[in-house]
Amino acid sequence: EPDRALAAHARVVGHPGYAHLPLAVRADHQVDTARAYVLLGDVVAAGRTLLAADRTAPAEVRSRPAAREVVALVLRRSVRPDPRLVDLGRACGVDGAR
Numbered sequence: 001e002p003d004r005a006l007a008a009h010a011r012v013v014g015h016p017g018y019a020h021l022p023l024a025v026r027a028d029h030q031v032d033t034a035r036a037y038v039l040l041g042d043v044v045a046a047g048r049t050l051l052a053a054d055r056t057a058p059a060e061v062r063s064r065p066a067a068r069e070v071v072a073l074v075l076r077r078s079v080r081p082d083p084r085l086v087d088l089g090r091a092c093g094v095d096g097a098r
Helices: 002-014 016-020 023-039 043-056 058-063 065-077 083-092
Strands: none
Touching (some): 002 023, 023 065, 043 058, 043 065, 058 083
8 A cells, every 4th residue: 555655655754764774774664665656656756765775774775675765666667767766676686777
């Protein structure tokens, strides 16, 4: 239920304790949020969220299979992906990174 996931995301990031979570946990949350955006058809927001996750914890995004899967999904569905997202795809070793 991507709508519910995005509503929960808004509540979670607005909580003061969010900033105290480990970086890897925050990056995982951002990857899950990106997947919800993809399910709703908003690949631009998904791409922005993935880039934020990569800034938060690059190793988590680039090595975690679930994260690489979302990166690949966004790249496949994007008409004009952000060049930074293409670079992220390459760094992840994602097939189809332009």
